[in-house]
Amino acid sequence: GAVVSQHPSRVICKSGTSVKIECRSLDFQATTMFWYRQFPKKSLMLMATSNEGSKATYEQGVEKDKFLINHASLTLSTLTVTSAHPEDSSFYICSARDQRRDSYNEQFFGPGTRLTVL
Amino acid sequence: GNSVTQMEGPVTLSEEAFLTINCTYTATGYPSLFWYVQYPGEGLQLLLKATKADDKGSNKGFEATYRKETTSFHLEKGSVQVSDSAVYFCARTATGRRALTFGSGTRLQVQP
Numbered sequence: 001g002a003v004v005s006q007h008p009s010r011v012i013c014k015s016g017t018s019v020k021i022e023c024r025s026l027d028f029q030a031t032t033m034f035w036y037r038q039f040p041k042k043s044l045m046l047m048a049t050s051n052e053g054s055k056a057t058y059e060q061g062v063e064k065d066k067f068l069i070n071h072a073s074l075t076l077s078t079l080t081v082t083s084a085h086p087e088d089s090s091f092y093i094c095s096a097r098d099q100r101r102d103s104y105n106e107q108f109f110g111p112g113t114r115l116t117v118l
Numbered sequence: 119g120n121s122v123t124q125m126e127g128p129v130t131l132s133e134e135a136f137l138t139i140n141c142t143y144t145a146t147g148y149p150s151l152f153w154y155v156q157y158p159g160e161g162l163q164l165l166l167k168a169t170k171a172d173d174k175g176s177n178k179g180f181e182a183t184y185r186k187e188t189t190s191f192h193l194e195k196g197s198v199q200v201s202d203s204a205v206y207f208c209a210r211t212a213t214g215r216r217a218l219t220f221g222s223g224t225r226l227q228v229q230p
Binding site for chain 1: 161164207220225
């Protein structure tokens with residue numbers, strides 16, 4: 001149980017286009033999902049917290065108009081990178097919390113999406 | 119604040135050697151502590167966790183003990199294998215928040 005999927009696994013796009021990344025909890029309901037960004041050989045940096053049915057909470061320095069997050073259901077959150085530029089190239093990882101296991105604050109991670117902007 | 123510090127890598131060991139990866143955290147609140155592992159080309163997987171002081175998390179031969187007095191959660195394994203080669207991340211829950219704060223990651227390379 002507690003499987004999180006991401007789609008696509010990798011995407012290459014031209015500068016100026018928008019890219020949507022999906023994060024799904026496959027066998028549990030996730031009231032909260034998180035979006036992280038991982039730079040090469042670096043740690044994960046939290047971008048935003050996605051709450052089902054409400055607006056996402058963005059970390060300081062993350063442009064909410066550039067990284068649009070929608071959490072329309074208990075099993076799906078999407079991250080849209082708008083007007084992508086080469087500096088947006090990165091590995092984007094989502095995670096989800098299983099509300100049934102809330103006491104441990106455990107998060108389950110998706111396999112990540114590698115975005116390359118040409 | 120909420121921060122996690124772990125030893126820089128890469129750590130290179132021979133097969134069957136003893137492994138220690140140090141991790142310390144800032145002593146704010148009562149965090150849960152985690153070790154995640156990221157194998158090449160894959161996403162993060164939870165390796166083990168501990169939710170309160172003196173708890174010991176263990177999985178696949180790896181162990182880590184929640185030490186409140188030293189604010190540490192060092193990862194250990196008695197005999198590493200080539201298949202353990204990966205990047206290991208120490209993490210804690212952030213005080214008052216649901217997100218995790220990660221250490222910078224430590225790359226482990228095990229040679230046959």
